[in-house]
Amino acid sequence: MNPACDHRILNSLEHAQAFPAARDDKRVVNEMDFFSSKNPLKHTPRMDVKKEITAREEVAEDYKLTVNTGLNLLTTNTNFSERSTVDDGASPDVRKRIFRELDVLRAEIDRMNAENHRLKSMLNQVHNKYCALQMHIFTLVQQQESPEDETKNTKMNERLLVPKQFMDLGQATIADDDEPLPLSEGRSRDCPGSLQNVEEVATDYELQKNAKNDVRGDSIRSLREDSPDGSFQELIGNKVPEFHSSRDFDQAAEATMRKARVSVRARSEASMISDGCQWRKYGQKMAKGNPCPRAYYRCTMATGCPVRKQVQRCAEDRTILITSYEGNHNHPLPPAAMTMASTTSAAASMLLSGSMPSSDGLMETNPSVLARTLLPYSPGLATISASAPFPTVTLDLTATSANPSHSERSQQHSQLHHSFGSGTPQVLGQALYNQSMFSGLQNSRDMMTAATAAITSDPNFTAALVAAITSIIGNGSPKQ
DNA sequence: CGCGTTTGACCCGCGC
């Protein structure tokens, strides 16, 4: 019998015993002991280090991305076995050297195994903290309820609003999520993303005859039934002054229907930064005070996608490209576009949550808190503007922290400064990627959105919750 | 021929 064949069979059997889960297509994280010392190593010292490094990178990539994806261990072992047969006729000296090197490799594998366990532990900790924080926020929001409170309906609305934001934030991941609402303007076919939540709700409230059969429609209808006398405005505007007439409500609804916008400043020679989406230009205008024309683009990755963006060069520094995003995608996005979309969506959602017509809202009283909450690890510069026609978050990813325009704008807006490198599209993408990876999970941003809704709904609650959230986020800085 | 871009016209909100 061929000894090489024996080795392969033996390795396969041992591998199957040591890694029973490896026979399944899907493996869970705690089963991924790729470098377990229990595996009887038949590896020869001629196993080249490059392959080992590649395997380690695969493990790391697996953790970073899908966690549950398995590795092709059998192939690797088989290769090792095949290599081992080559050395069978080696001299005793060579064998001694081989065994020495084998010991070294085993030690290295042990070390990597320990590192593997450490990473699993970290992952579990992150997940546990995320769950705890989520529960904590929900508990705090619900504690705001008072059973005999005459504003019971309002609280119920808030309760519904927060989970809704949990669900809606970010780009849509299900293509057939919702049908577009029949808005008053025929061409306004906004997606169910959080950016349009308030707008949709407000519009839908006006168009009560436009019943919808989906979950959102049911929620809205239930709110209508609960608050037929106009308390519904409190859903769309936290701390909204009481409206005693439909006209007042219309004005408030109109104010909250303003679309939030996320603007990104980045240095780029290209006419448009690459964000992973497909865009079609539908207009160009000369903006006042800027010799450079402003281009209007519409997302063409799906029919009816409401996302639009404006691209314009900065008048002061024409190397700076200002890209403004508006709306949420109503279709799945490619990985390259997920980062930008989720970031802008979260930013806009946060902004809209804080842009209610309130005199003591979070954004107006402490915009830096919102900026810090929204972009806890953004290496760029976040500017929040409530005075613009649209509530706008500006992510400044240009290199010059001492940009004169910043100084000028800082008199109008609160800012959060960080140092940052050059603002090429690649760097922009990386910056947003880093930002979106805070806590490793996008749901964390969802929590922040919900937290903002809670904060803005009750100013008495603001200080404690802001401190808690910012401290949690601040302590959980990813070490990348 | 289909698709994307260009560009003038149009609509709408806002300020005076």
Place this chain on the structure above:
DNA sequence: GCGCGGGTCAAACGCG
């Protein structure tokens, strides 16, 4: 009411 500016539409045009 009027003018201005921003945003969008849609026909014309260009390109592959």
